[in-house]
Amino acid sequence: xxxxTELGSTTTPIFNMSMNFRSPNIVAxxxxxxxxxxxxxTDPLFQWISRKAGSGNPDKVIMSLTEGGQxxxxxxxxxxxxxxxxxxTDLGLYSQVQGAYIRIxxxxxxxxxxxxxxxxxxxxxxxxxxxxxxSGKIKANELQIKSNPWADYVFDxxxxxxxxxxxxxxxxxxxxxxxxxxxxxxxxxxxxxxxMQAKQMAKIEELTxxxxxxxxQVNALKNEEAx
Numbered sequence: 001x002x003x004x005t006e007l008g009s010t011t012t013p014i015f016n017m018s019m020n021f022r023s024p025n026i027v028a029x030x031x032x033x034x035x036x037x038x039x040x041x042t043d044p045l046f047q048w049i050s051r052k053a054g055s056g057n058p059d060k061v062i063m064s065l066t067e068g069g070q071x072x073x074x075x076x077x078x079x080x081x082x083x084x085x086x087x088x089t090d091l092g093l094y095s096q097v098q099g100a101y102i103r104i105x106x107x108x109x110x111x112x113x114x115x116x117x118x119x120x121x122x123x124x125x126x127x128x129x130x131x132x133x134x135s136g137k138i139k140a141n142e143l144q145i146k147s148n149p150w151a152d153y154v155f156d157x158x159x160x161x162x163x164x165x166x167x168x169x170x171x172x173x174x175x176x177x178x179x180x181x182x183x184x185x186x187x188x189x190x191x192x193x194x195x196m197q198a199k200q201m202a203k204i205e206e207l208t209x210x211x212x213x214x215x216x217q218v219n220a221l222k223n224e225e226a227x
Contacts, residue, residue, distance in 0.1 A: 033062075147194040151202035154209070161209055177203060 030053040037046055046065040051057070064072045077085050081096030093102050104111055106127075115124040126133045153159060162170075162178065176182045179199055181191060 034059075143193075145194040145197070147198045149198070151198050151205055154202050154205040161206060164210065179203075 032051045034049050034051060035047070036049055045067050047061050048063040050060040050062050061074055062076070063074060073091055077088065077092045077094050079085055079094040079096065080100060083096065085092065085094050095102050111127040112123050113125040124135055167178065170178050174182070179202065
């Protein structure tokens with residue numbers, strides 16, 4: 001292991017703490033690592049390096065840190081716990097500890113994810129407070145939405161179920177069902193999935209009540225005919 005400062009007449013000073021593989025007695029292929037602080041006019045100032053003994057094996061920068069606080073992981077993952085994640089060139093955040101979390105926190109700020117390689121470009125996902133905005137489609141095997149209140153209030157005895165003639169008159173005048181937003185409202189304001197599902201369920205339950213009432217009328221007619 002070596003701890004040294006390299007300084008020449010034509011080079012900038014370098015503070016180097018690393019496995020020193022310059023000795024000819026080191027077995028070729030032996031691996032080691034180190035940390036280097038460079039005195040440069042340009043970033044990066046701090047570098048974590050990997051070294052392999054033998055000719056033709058230059059230092060390989062694993063990670064670097066700039067004066068502005070930007071951390072650059074060249075190839076690999078940031079991980080807590082074992083086993084070590086391998087076989088990927090993606091930069092990932094991994095937690096191999098059961099019950100542990102990966103936290104991304106922005107106090108009174110915004111969290112943004114970009115997919116075009118440019119932080120000045122279009123935002124793919126933005127999290128502001130408790131709201132998340134996605135520019136594109138959300139695909140999932142299952143989506144669970146909590147809605148309150150649900151539509152069972154339709155079956156309450158105090159519920160004011162409109163007559164079919166009232167519903168007909170409303171449709172003729174407004175061109176949409178009662179308590180359901182119009183096409184113009186949905187286009188301009190969007191819709192809440194949970195709220196819309198609750199309203200659609202209310203309409204299904206209203207239809208059920210209409211069918212029950214119609215069945216009672218049919219049964220009454222059959223009874224009249226049977227007399």
